Amino acid sequence: MVFFFELRARGVHNASRAGLRGKKPRIRNAGTMRIGREFWTGGRVTRVQLATQPSGTLVIGDYVGMNEGVSIMAVHEVTIGDYTLIADYVAIHDTDFHELAPGVPVKTAPVRIGRNVWIGRNAIVLSGVTIGPNAVVAAGSVVTSDVPANTIVGGSPARVIRELEIADPAHYVRPR
Numbered sequence: 171m172v173f174f175f176e177l178r179a180r181g182v183h184n185a186s187r188a189g190l191r192g193k194k195p196r197i198r199n200a201g202t203m204r205i206g207r208e209f210w211t212g213g214r215v216t217r218v219q220l221a222t223q224p225s226g227t228l229v230i231g232d233y234v235g236m237n238e239g240v241s242i243m244a245v246h247e248v249t250i251g252d253y254t255l256i257a258d259y260v261a262i263h264d265t266d267f268h269e270l271a272p273g274v275p276v277k278t279a280p281v282r283i284g285r286n287v288w289i290g291r292n293a294i295v296l297s298g299v300t301i302g303p304n305a306v307v308a309a310g311s312v313v314t315s316d317v318p319a320n321t322i323v324g325g326s327p328a329r330v331i332r333e334l335e336i337a338d339p340a341h342y343v344r345p346r
């Protein structure tokens with residue numbers, strides 16, 4: 171059962187009520203956060219965590235769903251397209267958080283996830299990645315480079331497994 175609630179947090183701009191299956195998401199917004207229509211989260215055991223740093227922007231499109239344990243951090247920019255589904259315990263970060271060697275700057279680059287993308291359980295999407303529309307990321311994958319539209323990727327690092335044949339991807343809308 172889904173309960174709808176007003177997603178109220180400092181500086182969060184949302185287009186409509188959010189759906190909830192379990193605990194409310196944990197939101198730490200020091201930057202800009204926009205959430206589209208009919209966003210829903212699940213979190214019976216582990217909450218969804220959405221966070222931005224002062225210079226960060228997180229944009230979540232319309233009809234996006236996130237299962238429990240999802241963690242998204244925007245230091246620069248994370249954008250998630252309409253009709254995207256994100257499974258349990260997925261991590262999406264646009265930064266490495268710390269230097270990898272003394273004197274090497276921390277890598278921060280935008281993450282862009284297209285429309286109608288499915289991201290499987292325990293997948294990790296790293297900084298600088300663009301996932302094209304209608305793509306599927308297999309469970310447990312580590313996405314380190316761009317994912318072409320209409321493909322299935324999997325592995326560590328994620329590689330194209332096969333292409334998807336979608337009759338008219340511009341008009342494809344997943345039923346709710």
